[in-house]
Amino acid sequence: MDKYDVIIIGGACAGMSAALYTSRRALKTLVVTTTIGGQLALTTEVENYPGILSVTGPELARKLKEQAEKSGAMIKIGQALDVIKAEDGYVIKTSIGDFEAKAVILAFGLKQRQIGVPGEKELTGRGVAYCATCDAPFFKNKKVGVVGGGNSAFDAAEYLSRIASEVHLFVRSDKYRAEQTLVNAVQQAKNIVIHNYTDIKEFIGSNKLEKVMLVNNQSNEKSELALDGVFIEIGWESQTKKIGGVADLVKLDERGYVVVDNQSRTSTPGIYAAGDVTDTPFKQAVISAGEGAKAAMSAAKYLQQLTGVGGSEELRPDWVNAKRK
Amino acid sequence: MEIKFTDANFDAEVKNYTDGPVLVDFFAPWCGPCQMMAPIIEELANEVAGTGIKVGKLNVDEEQAKAQDYGVMSIPTIIIFKNGQAQETLVGVQDKDSLKQKLESLK
Numbered sequence: 001m002d003k004y005d006v007i008i009i010g011g012a013c014a015g016m017s018a019a020l021y022t023s024r025r026a027l028k029t030l031v032v033t034t035t036i037g038g039q040l041a042l043t044t045e046v047e048n049y050p051g052i053l054s055v056t057g058p059e060l061a062r063k064l065k066e067q068a069e070k071s072g073a074m075i076k077i078g079q080a081l082d083v084i085k086a087e088d089g090y091v092i093k094t095s096i097g098d099f100e101a102k103a104v105i106l107a108f109g110l111k112q113r114q115i116g117v118p119g120e121k122e123l124t125g126r127g128v129a130y131c132a133t134c135d136a137p138f139f140k141n142k143k144v145g146v147v148g149g150g151n152s153a154f155d156a157a158e159y160l161s162r163i164a165s166e167v168h169l170f171v172r173s174d175k176y177r178a179e180q181t182l183v184n185a186v187q188q189a190k191n192i193v194i195h196n197y198t199d200i201k202e203f204i205g206s207n208k209l210e211k212v213m214l215v216n217n218q219s220n221e222k223s224e225l226a227l228d229g230v231f232i233e234i235g236w237e238s239q240t241k242k243i244g245g246v247a248d249l250v251k252l253d254e255r256g257y258v259v260v261d262n263q264s265r266t267s268t269p270g271i272y273a274a275g276d277v278t279d280t281p282f283k284q285a286v287i288s289a290g291e292g293a294k295a296a297m298s299a300a301k302y303l304q305q306l307t308g309v310g311g312s313e314e315l316r317p318d319w320v321n322a323k324r325k
Numbered sequence: 326m327e328i329k330f331t332d333a334n335f336d337a338e339v340k341n342y343t344d345g346p347v348l349v350d351f352f353a354p355w356c357g358p359c360q361m362m363a364p365i366i367e368e369l370a371n372e373v374a375g376t377g378i379k380v381g382k383l384n385v386d387e388e389q390a391k392a393q394d395y396g397v398m399s400i401p402t403i404i405i406f407k408n409g410q411a412q413e414t415l416v417g418v419q420d421k422d423s424l425k426q427k428l429e430s431l432k
Contacts, residue, residue: 035418036364041357058360077365077420096422125399125416134356137386138398208396229398 004030006299007092007101008073009080009243010108012038013285014275016064017292018105018299019073025300029073030101032080032094037061038109039236039276040285042131049285060285080108082244089270093244102306103299106246106258106266106273107292110236110283115147119203120232127209127229132156135229141165142228145212147200153233154178154186160231161189168225170198172217203230240277253279264295270306272299327370328381332388338379340409345377346431347406348424351397353386358418359401365421369428378428407431 011033043057078096089102129135146157149171174196202213238256251267258273272295275288352359370380385392
């Protein structure tokens, strides 16, 4: 089994930033991740990352990866399956093999929420979609639906109204969480119909999506609507309970977020967490990057006390080391 | 090197190819998840070079006919062909090793 000082689960802002910091401390670092960039890679323009005027999400994600690799981190694409306490640290079981580390940093962020109704999984990629900017062009002059009541749903509806012939927006209540300017744009678009108090109960189609079963959650009245595509934009959710062992090893809050202290420590020594996976109330690229660095430095400190790896001397700020060279 | 599939070369490169499996990544340059897939496809193509396995990409922004024929409605979509027949369709970002395993099992 390959052994590392630190294994980081997740390869977006928090994970790559943590990898940069641990590998610069000469700690043998592995990043296991299903994506490069996570939510960031789905963002079109990023204009609020300090020091960078404007960059596309995928471009920033690629730079984070390059920088982590350049500093010595190993990055592997795979799904973490289990985190298991071992005698000398932790074993991470993944879809691409098992790895061992003395310290672990959880940085796997959030996953796009699914509705969880029949037909959704089967018809994903066959009419059911989760990325409007990616898949909208397939629905040129077609009839589409959008599910959700927040910014991403209203944004998707507005964007799709310029490509599709007809857009149906399904909102669970009559309260919209989207910004007023977006709500106005959607309400003014001639080809968008808003269905309040409406849930999708089933996606129906043999080889591709043909129609949806709708239910009015006030009257319980059911109806069917023929649609070529439906974009699901109902936000993001924690996946801490989907990776085995995480929920047993570290304390989670009621929403499934990892509880951390101000040094990115979880309730278990040797396990750290950073970014959207944690209970931080602010989900921002720059915050995740900062937390990744913090988690890395805490992990380095832990390893130094444990094994002396990462320098036998007390950890010093970078500028102190630089001056000595 | 990964192959650039087009509507024009699709029959020759994919449909009528019988020396091994062919992986086609339907993508568009603007799509974030497709950009995540790009380095994975490139590495995979290099790793299977010379084995009879073909790996390449088809830009659905430039050409839509084949994407439509195979019902591609989400990108990235990866379809693995063997003897011209679609064997497996995968939607979304995939990891390199499981793609490689699938290709090798179809050899």
